[in-house]
Amino acid sequence: MIQLSNISKRFETPGKVVEAVKHVTLSIDKGDIFGIMGFSGAGKSTLVRCINLLETPTEGTVTVDGVELTGLSEKELRQARKNIGMIFQHFNLMPSRTVFENIAYPLKGRPKEEIEKKITSLLELVGLSDKRDVFPSQLSGGQKQRVAIARALATDPQVLLCDEATSALDPQTTTAILKLLKQVNRELGVTIVIITHEMAVIKEICNRAAVMEHGEVIEQGDVYSLFATPQSPVTQGFINTSSLAQKVEELDREGSPVVALKPGEQILQLTYLGMGASQALISEVSRKFSINCNIVFGSIEIIQESPLGRLIIIASGREGDIAQAIAYLRQQKVEVEVLKQCQK
Known part of the structure; x- marks a missing residue:
């Protein structure tokens, strides 16, 4: 046209x-x-x-x-x-x-x-x-x-x-x-x-x-x-400008306890595409890799009739276990970005 x-x-x-x-x-x-x-x-x-x-x-x-x-x-x-x-x-x-x-x-x-x-x-x-x-x-x-x-x-x-x-x-x-x-x-x-x-x-x-x-x-x-x-x-x-990652950055600059990390913890942003947004992967990786996942923020939007989900979580556990959990999530077509981490 x-x-x-x-x-x-x-x-x-x-x-x-x-x-x-x-x-x-x-x-x-x-x-x-x-x-x-x-x-x-x-x-x-x-x-x-x-x-x-x-x-x-x-x-x-x-x-x-x-x-x-x-x-x-x-x-x-x-x-x-x-x-x-x-x-x-x-x-x-x-x-x-x-x-x-x-x-x-x-x-x-x-x-x-x-x-x-x-x-x-x-x-x-x-x-x-x-x-x-x-x-x-x-x-x-x-x-x-x-x-x-x-x-x-x-x-x-x-x-x-x-x-x-x-x-x-x-x-x-x-x-x-x-x-x-x-x-x-x-x-x-x-x-x-x-x-x-x-x-x-x-x-x-x-x-x-x-x-x-x-x-x-x-x-x-x-x-x-x-x-x-x-x-x-x-x-x-x-x-x-309106993302969950931006909120984390703002809270971090303000010194908010919401995003304060203990040694060994990481803040991860998970992006679920399509029907993956409805999968219970957080509880699955927690059990499978012996890590704890604390959900800080979350959202699911419907764009062009398809769900787009994002979660901000604080993952705690052994560094190797968290790394395996991240690799597993990526195998499940979940995009994972490490926003912040606290070294032991």
């Missing part, structure tokens, strides 16, 4: 050149919910604006639904953009127009009966049938974003671009908006591209994702693999 080939975007000011995007190549399939994540300044918002040519790439080509946008005239581009909806962090609604009029804006020139039918169905889809005649100032943030989504869908686009669309919303409202986007993807078959720095958004809704740093895509793949086995240090750091 979307092919970005060697995309670069440079901004030039007197005496300064900023390379916001550098040689990015991405392929996004029809029906994907594709996330682009990165810290502030990574270039992700510039990249998504290159998809509909709100920013014209300095180099490279953009192809959407078989049409190379970078080769079109201004008139042809305006027509092609009707196939690409876009929503933003701050909604961009027109305050002097009602909900109905905001959604109808992209449909100017069409028959009134057609507009009425289309907007009625969109209001029902986004759950705002009772708000058609109110103004944006009378709506909550979540309701405003629902109006923005309905407006973006008014021209029946094949692609929906979401630029930090949930960043201004509280967690409960964010969950509701993500549920709506899933529904749009499932029922209308719209390919969705989400720009975000929120890990929860990527985990909740995306099936594939890319990680950006300094204008470059440094890692991409299916979301489960990115979270379970991140390859690049940047991806690892991004995920670790």
Whole structure:
């Protein structure tokens, strides 16, 4: 559905050149919910604006639904953009127009009966049938974003671009908006591209994702693999902002007794992939190798309908026994990382 080939975007000011995007190549399939994540300044918002040519790439080509946008005239581009909806962090609604009029804006020139039918169905889809005649100032943030989504869908686009669309919303409202986007993807078959720095958004809704740093895509793949086995240090750091290992580091810096070790003890992080998350391996290795395992933290998340489990444990016993237990866990497809150890 979307092919970005060697995309670069440079901004030039007197005496300064900023390379916001550098040689990015991405392929996004029809029906994907594709996330682009990165810290502030990574270039992700510039990249998504290159998809509909709100920013014209300095180099490279953009192809959407078989049409190379970078080769079109201004008139042809305006027509092609009707196939690409876009929503933003701050909604961009027109305050002097009602909900109905905001959604109808992209449909100017069409028959009134057609507009009425289309907007009625969109209001029902986004759950705002009772708000058609109110103004944006009378709506909550979540309701405003629902109006923005309905407006973006008014021209029946094949692609929906979401630029930090949930960043201004509280967690409960964010969950509701993500549920709506899933529904749009499932029922209308719209390919969705989400720009975000929120890990929860990527985990909740995306099936594939890319990680950006300094204008470059440094890692991409299916979301489960990115979270379970991140390859690049940047991806690892991004995920670790909310990880159990990060909590251990913070507690260790604070001198917390929770992670204080006695001689011979080790703090291990265990990562269970797939159905291994449901196996009772801790009790098994405790018996098999005569070690004690104290669980400090634990979590199981469902990502792309597969469980991803992590445990932080303090293992105590003879060093050789702990080493054998670690080797055994790895044979069982459990990833083991030694976070801290206290020598005898």
